[in-house]
Amino acid sequence: MSERRTLIAGNWKMNGSVAETLALAGGLADKLKAADDVNFEMLVCPSAILIPAAVSAVKGSDIQVGGQDNHANAKGAHTGDTAVSMFKDAGCSYAIVGHSERRTDHGETDDVVKAKAVAAHSAGLVAVICIGETEAERDAGKTLDVNGSQIAGSVPDGSTAENTVVAYEPVWAIGTGRTPTSAEVQDVHAFIRGELAKKIGDAEAAKTRILYGGSMNPGNSKELLALADVDGGLIGGASLKVEDFWAVAENA
Numbered sequence: 385m386s387e388r389r390t391l392i393a394g395n396w397k398m399n400g401s402v403a404e405t406l407a408l409a410g411g412l413a414d415k416l417k418a419a420d421d422v423n424f425e426m427l428v429c430p431s432a433i434l435i436p437a438a439v440s441a442v443k444g445s446d447i448q449v450g451g452q453d454n455h456a457n458a459k460g461a462h463t464g465d466t467a468v469s470m471f472k473d474a475g476c477s478y479a480i481v482g483h484s485e486r487r488t489d490h491g492e493t494d495d496v497v498k499a500k501a502v503a504a505h506s507a508g509l510v511a512v513i514c515i516g517e518t519e520a521e522r523d524a525g526k527t528l529d530v531n532g533s534q535i536a537g538s539v540p541d542g543s544t545a546e547n548t549v550v551a552y553e554p555v556w557a558i559g560t561g562r563t564p565t566s567a568e569v570q571d572v573h574a575f576i577r578g579e580l581a582k583k584i585g586d587a588e589a590a591k592t593r594i595l596y597g598g599s600m601n602p603g604n605s606k607e608l609l610a611l612a613d614v615d616g617g618l619i620g621g622a623s624l625k626v627e628d629f630w631a632v633a634e635n636a
């Protein structure tokens with residue numbers, strides 16, 4: 385039995401209003417409170433401005449709240465950005481960094497992602513570090529190379545299983561309804577754990593949770609979450625409805 389506790393994380397991206405966030409987070413909190421024998425941890429990551437609504441709605445439940453992206457610096461002249469201390473102050477315990485939408489939309493490099501993860505760690509937040517290959521990279525047979533170099537470049541030295549989660553998200557699977565086969569997912573996850581071991585040592589790598597993300601839904605999550613090196617999911621579209629997200633979690 386793995387000592388890694390399954391993490392079911394919702395990446396709500398740029399979706400929702402205050403009312404919708406209260407309903408979604410509150411609905412999930414009600415489900416979790418009513419459930420017994422829960423064998424997973426649940427995390428929701430709303431847009432920064434909706435974090436207070438989510439935090440108030442999950443109060444009294446074990447649902448964790450996280451930011452979607454933090455600046456690497458502690459404070460200062462960075463218009464439009466959010467500091468880790470602000471996430472912490474608002475009640476967050478996690479921060480997603482290096483999502484492919486950030487890497488693509490904002491040109492974030494591995495160095496930038498690593499600096500953001502360092503900042504998250506320094507504030508006591510768990511960094512969910514996202515990696516993944518594009519379709520062109522996969523077609524060119526570069527899947528392992530790309531993920532290996534993103535682990536080497538994006539994960540800070542000295543990261544631990546306590547302060548770091550890795551999310552493997554093939555870019556071509558995000559929001560497309562397509563996923564790799566289970567065998568492919570397991571192969572990449574096992575490879576990532578090996579690359580992580582080079583970086584943080586065998587013992588920490590063995591304890592670090594590696595999530596799969598990219599079109600995970602109630603229909604495919606049972607098979608994906610059962611894979612030996614898959615320790616949870618980072619879920620976009622299917623995390624925006626209470627019933628769907630809960631159904632994914634129940635498959636943990």
Ligand code: PGA
Nearest residue numbers: 558559598599619620621
């Ligand atoms: P998706 O998004 O579940 O909608 O594919 C996952 C993600 O981008 O984290």
